Amino acid sequence: MDRERGHEDSDHLQLRAWLRLLTCTNLIETRVRGGLRETWNITLPRFDLLSQLHRAGDDGLTMGDLSRAMMVSAGNVTGLVEALVGEGLVRRTTSAADRRQSRVRLTQAGKRGFEAMLPEHERWIDEAFAGLDRGDLKRLLELLAKLKQSAKAAERGGKEAA
């Protein structure tokens, strides 16, 4: 038996990693949120929604697509889309094939507006990660990919209960 082994169970590496992950996310999110508000007077969730639509292209996304992509509840998406429609940044049409669905797209104003914000948004992110070199970034990406898979697996495990 390895004398040192006992210690391994009580150094709480997972918990420490989780807390540090949260701290990093909070720091960066606070920076981005503040920048978006000060520079374009837009909120982070609205920016995020525009971003998903921009990535999706001309066909747009359904409400359900948005909910999954943004990892928020369907009710939340309803409110955000309403707000953005009100601001003229987003357009919403009922699907002809399935009248329960609606399809959400950027308007021209929404596309132009989002593309204007994009470079500075990326600059804020780049600044936050400036202390990491390319090797660090690649290792971090790999570890986070692993964590993402692991967390997804745990999520299912928790729901289905074996």
Place this chain on the structure above:
Amino acid sequence: MDRERGHEDSDHLQLRAWLRLLTCTNLIETRVRGGLRETWNITLPRFDLLSQLHRAGDDGLTMGDLSRAMMVSAGNVTGLVEALVGEGLVRRTTSAADRRQSRVRLTQAGKRGFEAMLPEHERWIDEAFAGLDRGDLKRLLELLAKLKQSAKAAERGGKEAA
């Protein structure tokens, strides 16, 4: 000149790392939030506040300490503490030395309650990180420490603007 170099500027490693970081945080946070609600009918911010007080020990923390530790606004802390006082989990006293300050502590019920939740909370975190071995966890902790410093530096840079 390295032909490959040009590509380095446009692979958006930082942005990809940020999005993946957010995904991981969301996944784990959703799991923990759901567990806390289903198992003890408590919210994550309240659990977090109890956690900070538990770590602080018998002297408790001021409202400002809590705000900084939890990385949320002072007004937010006011509401959370009120709720927890109402539930009898937390006690609040005005500081004699400085009557602007108050000091917040766990009640006996709060301490017992929190300590009852602690092991299962840690189990959820352990499960989320189960796919990472000790080496992975140590590398992740290191990279996140670096990122934390970097993000803090960027935060200051953004505010002070040289």
Place this chain on the structure above:
DNA sequence: GTTAGATACTTTAGACTTAAAGTATCTCGC
């Protein structure tokens, strides 16, 4: 001692978020 400014906290208005219940529509077996 007064007072100008700083500090600790609260209040307010508005936005975000969720879980749960509700509505409308679709699908599929019969």
Place this chain on the structure above:
DNA sequence: GCGAGATACTTTAAGTCTAAAGTATCTAAC
């Protein structure tokens, strides 16, 4: 065709969160 159940979305109630303005108290220069 016709339900029964599934699916897409909305509504509601309650909680979280922030920025900004406001209150109370302290500090320090004079």
